[in-house]
Amino acid sequence: MEHKLHIYNTLSRKKELFVPLHEPNVGLYVCGPTVYGDAHLGHARPAITFDILFRYMKQLGYKVRYVRNITDVGHLENDADSGEDKIAKKARLDQLEPMEVVQFYLNRYHKAMDALNVLPPSIEPHASGHIIEQIEFIQKIFDAGFAYESEGSVYFDVEKYNQSHHYGKLSGRNIDELLETTRDLDGQSEKRRSVDFALWKKASPEHILRWPSPWSEGFPGWHLECSAMGTKYLGEEFDIHGGGMDLIFPHHECEISQSTAALGKETVKYWMHNNMITINGQKMGKSLGNFITLEEFFTGNHALLEKAYSPMTIRFFILQAQYRSTVDFSNEALIAAEKGLQRLSEAYNRLQKLTGSTETTVDVKGLLSRCEEAMLDDLNTPIAIAHLFEAAKSINTIYDGKATINEADLIELKNVFKLIVEDWLGLEMETAEGQSNSGSAYKAAVDLLLEIRQEAKANKDWATADKIRNQLAAAGFEIKDGKDRVEWSLK
RNA sequence: GGUUCCUUGGCCGAGUGGCUAGGCACCGGUCUGCAAAACCGUCUACGGCGGUUCGAAUCCGCCAGGAACCUCCA
Numbered sequence A: 001m002e003h004k005l006h007i008y009n010t011l012s013r014k015k016e017l018f019v020p021l022h023e024p025n026v027g028l029y030v031c032g033p034t035v036y037g038d039a040h041l042g043h044a045r046p047a048i049t050f051d052i053l054f055r056y057m058k059q060l061g062y063k064v065r066y067v068r069n070i071t072d073v074g075h076l077e078n079d080a081d082s083g084e085d086k087i088a089k090k091a092r093l094d095q096l097e098p099m100e101v102v103q104f105y106l107n108r109y110h111k112a113m114d115a116l117n118v119l120p121p122s123i124e125p126h127a128s129g130h131i132i133e134q135i136e137f138i139q140k141i142f143d144a145g146f147a148y149e150s151e152g153s154v155y156f157d158v159e160k161y162n163q164s165h166h167y168g169k170l171s172g173r174n175i176d177e178l179l180e181t182t183r184d185l186d187g188q189s190e191k192r193r194s195v196d197f198a199l200w201k202k203a204s205p206e207h208i209l210r211w212p213s214p215w216s217e218g219f220p221g222w223h224l225e226c227s228a229m230g231t232k233y234l235g236e237e238f239d240i241h242g243g244g245m246d247l248i249f250p251h252h253e254c255e256i257s258q259s260t261a262a263l264g265k266e267t268v269k270y271w272m273h274n275n276m277i278t279i280n281g282q283k284m285g286k287s288l289g290n291f292i293t294l295e296e297f298f299t300g301n302h303a304l305l306e307k308a309y310s311p312m313t314i315r316f317f318i319l320q321a322q323y324r325s326t327v328d329f330s331n332e333a334l335i336a337a338e339k340g341l342q343r344l345s346e347a348y349n350r351l352q353k354l355t356g357s358t359e360t361t362v363d364v365k366g367l368l369s370r371c372e373e374a375m376l377d378d379l380n381t382p383i384a385i386a387h388l389f390e391a392a393k394s395i396n397t398i399y400d401g402k403a404t405i406n407e408a409d410l411i412e413l414k415n416v417f418k419l420i421v422e423d424w425l426g427l428e429m430e431t432a433e434g435q436s437n438s439g440s441a442y443k444a445a446v447d448l449l450l451e452i453r454q455e456a457k458a459n460k461d462w463a464t465a466d467k468i469r470n471q472l473a474a475a476g477f478e479i480k481d482g483k484d485r486v487e488w489s490l491k
Numbered sequence B: 001g002g003u004u005c006c007u008u009g010g011c012c013g014a015g016u017g018g019c020u021a022g023g024c025a026c027c028g029g030u031c032u033g034c035a036a037a038a039c040c041g042u043c044u045a046c047g048g049c050g051g052u053u054c055g056a057a058u059c060c061g062c063c064a065g066g067a068a069c070c071u072c073c074a
Helices: A039-061 A087-093 A099-115 A127-144 A158-164 A175-181 A224-234 A246-263 A296-300 A310-317 A333-352 A367-376 A383-401 A407-424 A442-456 A463-476
Strands: A006-009 A014-017 A025-030 A061-067 A145-148 A152-155 A199-204 A218-220 A238-244 A268-274 A277-279 A325-327 A478-482 A486-488
Touching: A006 A268, A025 A039, A025 A224, A039 A099, A039 A238, A039 A268, A039 A277, A039 A296, A039 A310, A039 A407, A061 A224, A087 A099, A099 A296, A099 A478, A127 A152, A127 A199, A127 A218, A127 A224, A127 A246, A145 A486, A152 A246, A158 A175, A158 A246, A199 A246, A218 A224, A224 A238, A224 A246, A246 A268, A246 A407, A246 A478, A296 A310, A310 A333, A310 A383, A325 A333, A333 A383, A333 A407, A367 A383, A367 A407, A383 A407, A442 A463, A463 A478
Parallel strands: A025 A061, A025 A238, A238 A268, A277 A325
Antiparallel strands: A006 A014, A145 A152, A152 A199, A199 A218, A478 A486
């Protein structure tokens, strides 16, 4: 494949040229949500980041298998009810079956992702559907000598692993440090070292979600599902593993250890991590209770929100920052994003109406290659967007009659603009003349009203002209008077 | 306390040694019956101190402030 896509590999802390293991196939695994609550703005970041990667790699001609898991077992609650599965706990409080809770939130997650125009992954495996694979995986680690059983639970022997491998290579930690700084947790006494992590946990009596295993009735440790499902669907070695930066340690570090211990080789070639979304400078997250759900953004129903923000505004807002930098939430920033997106939408609509001339007097030729360059450089979407704004400026200038474009360049510009906006960035532009499904009869009616208004204006009948404008505005239309034409759109 | 990272104009946010992204806001102008929209223009920033260099937002050091991880987390 003739390109030079560079992606930042957390493992090397450098941008690296992407070379797939089995061209043209690419295996991509991304840590998905834990479905015991509604998705918040933070969840949108990895979903959109890796959606961009997924889309762009397909553009480059790769055949991508994108696996994004659903975590529905195994995460331990760190409170008074320690040991109880998060899903199980919520289920008991709600008097629902655990899988009912999972399905409920999963449906809502899918709805939110759909609204954000995030493409569904190729495979969306549930951890609960891969208990057998996880047990087999533990067995392999056992056979390799890196696991031990203690009172029905199984732990990974980090110290032993570290003698022959480097535990901490991804997160840049070393085991001695960890031994000093690891907190005492429940069940610590069962473990040989505080740094050891659970592969299998014996279920306590009140624990609802439990499965039989060679060691006890219980449930898998929370790092295991990704190792088991990733290798099941993408092979023992695959290209890219992604997720939020907060997962680097311990989750991804443990994944590396487990997979390397079980399979005797490194599984993942490129580790990619998106940065956090912050609110007042702090990470938006469950533990801090400072998150705003995506639905709340879409409806505006939250004390911190001044208004509702459309899914596309959220998507655009996230894409205006490079995925490895933090992005701080504020109403001001979101409103700026909303207006910027509107500007692009208008230019896009105008582009459809432009007519070719004999000469091109604007510089629109390089748009594709400039955006390509940005995307190839570790998915630099803000740069690509900046180029789109420059193109928008050219489009507006032509529309205003102050520049011209020839037929061939116009066709190319239309194609390229659409390609980048819709296919690469996944932004749905608001189509002109109201929403596309609204029907031509209704469009004709609005056009007629505006025609009458133009006549009224010609007769200096301002009362009639303003009445039409104001009533249409009250009904939700935006009327834009140009020099010698009128545009309208439905707000 | 340990590890890693960040600090850019009113706000957001690119940029890793010279060619001063982009968006939003503000202000001025064009257009308009008025308004909105649109267009054009203006505003030239890089936490502080020191160093390297012909030249630093960009490299090095120190200081200040902030964040993430070290416990479930996207």
